[in-house]
Amino acid sequence: MKKENITIYDIAKKAKVSPSTVSRVLTGNARVRPETTKKIKEIIDKNNFKPNGLARSLLYKKTKMIGFVIPDINHSFFSTLVLKSEAHALKMGYTSFLCNSMNNSEMESNYLQTLLEKQVDGIIFLGGRINEIETDPVYAEEMKRLMERIPVVFINGKMTGVDAHVVRTDEAYGIWKLVELIANHGHTKIGFLGGLKGISSTENKKNSFKLALNHQSIPVSEEWILGSDFSIESGEEAAAQLLNLKDKPTAVVCVNDFVAMGAINMFTKFGLRVPDDISVLGFDDIYLAKYYPPGITTVTQNYDMLGQTAVNVLVELIEGKEAPKETIIPTSLVLRNSCKVYRGK
Amino acid sequence: MKKENITIYDIAKKAKVSPSTVSRVLTGNARVRPETTKKIKEIIDKNNFKPNGLARSLLYKKTKMIGFVIPDINHSFFSTLVLKSEAHALKMGYTSFLCNSMNNSEMESNYLQTLLEKQVDGIIFLGGRINEIETDPVYAEEMKRLMERIPVVFINGKMTGVDAHVVRTDEAYGIWKLVELIANHGHTKIGFLGGLKGISSTENKKNSFKLALNHQSIPVSEEWILGSDFSIESGEEAAAQLLNLKDKPTAVVCVNDFVAMGAINMFTKFGLRVPDDISVLGFDDIYLAKYYPPGITTVTQNYDMLGQTAVNVLVELIEGKEAPKETIIPTSLVLRNSCKVYRGK
DNA sequence: CTGTTAGCGCATTCAA
């Protein structure tokens, strides 16, 4: 099936020149007589010849490839981020190699091996092991050994004992602004929904949530802090649990937009109107947040900046330059219709 | 920054053996004395050595990589499909290289070049040029030249003059069943929303829609066939146009779930209840279809089968075997709550 | 301006 590979030798022979001359017109790195160039280009074109990138990369010790390890491309947050990152990487002259770890540490390890063998020039890492509050020393060790061989950038994560370059969303500030917004709307009974315990994003947000409540002199009610993960289902469950309580909050901050959607679903199902009876706030500003009725008030992730910065930092590292150890990407509120002034009892 | 590469020569030297012996323990393709093996393995491990995949691939003329050209990973349909395909490819021993063309033909061309240079073993192609009803001869030519060098599989598309292997969703049947469902629910005024003209998916679905109406002895009303693309916005627009009509349908089939969501939004906004006042049907069964209120009745794409089949066909081709030229992946109805019996006037 | 030579890292002959 696969046609015999054409090489520069074949082209050289047909053009009656040496392989190096062909190579020269290919790279454009040296002057070749115009007529010769023209003849060679014609033959290249006629034979549909493409230089073998493997051979080239083997020589250069560079593949111009960036590896991405992410948990799940099927999640809006990651797919958007990857899309932006890929586009920017392309501008910087790099192609992207994507690996879906499905949040499975073993798959992460496998993919890291694969990326290393494929000789990618650098790796951008998201999710999984770098999101655990308690770093697993085995995986930390693996990561350190990896980093001895190749530049790595973490997005929204860290590992204790691993001194990596990291680019982070300012989750704390986002939550802070969300709480400020609700408080300004007169709410004093506020819950927090969703998020897996032990995952840094959850803990960061919960911590900021509590701090912000304190700052607003609003008491923290632990029984309004519910949820098991980051899915719509989790939002539904948490909301259902809330509905069983005698004393219910009038507003809930959700760990992300999916959880907010689930919460909205469940509240609506049980006759509560959002935002009239209860305000629901999200996080991430995924594509659907705008459309999901009633339109979710949320915090935008600044996907462009997040992706671009991560790629930029990695490229600096690849080129052997200095790069900031930690970059915080600002977040900002996106006001829509799932939050409303508290209208009293 | 980047550490000097360790090679089998370094390992060989430290182990006081020849490079070929190291190579042998690496591949396991030849017998090596157990003690020697052990010693070499220890040294490999201690030095964190990984064989260079580029060199290996150069030699084998195989990269065990599949290239995916898709329009936009940020769309649920594609991300789900890619996820399933990648998982299956991994089982078959292949890693996946993803390229987002953004439905831009020029980017498609660039990525095809890149994939060729990176020596992927085969390519799975979705969207863009293979979805145009009117094939652009320039791109068809490019595709043909590509296919002379490397196996290609199309998913849900084709190009006139290009004799490619293709795996297709049975869109026609899905639409047919949708119409049947609505007709059985007593609806006789049915519209079709969304879809870009000239794109095969749109035309296939519209054609099937009309045939199905005929079959049900329901008249086709062209003024109820509206929409400009595949987005939520398009659904909103189309629904708004429908609302301006004196005579309105009581059910609409949408080109996909996003359009259905937009339509539901707009109908709701103008006081129509879904499904009580109007039934709205989607297509694709994306993750959110289940949750988007009131829960969208739709057609599932059978993502697993679609992705697995495409990968299987491609692998057969890569291995030089025969493979079916066209495979149709069945679709089936997913009943939820956006469709209801017509309750008369 | 062009040809010859060498080597990137690996696996596979062929000998020993």
Added chain:
DNA sequence: TTGAATGCGCTAACAG
């Protein structure tokens, strides 16, 4: 069971 030699396809250094 092991070592030496060769070549995958390419480019850069060095001559000419």
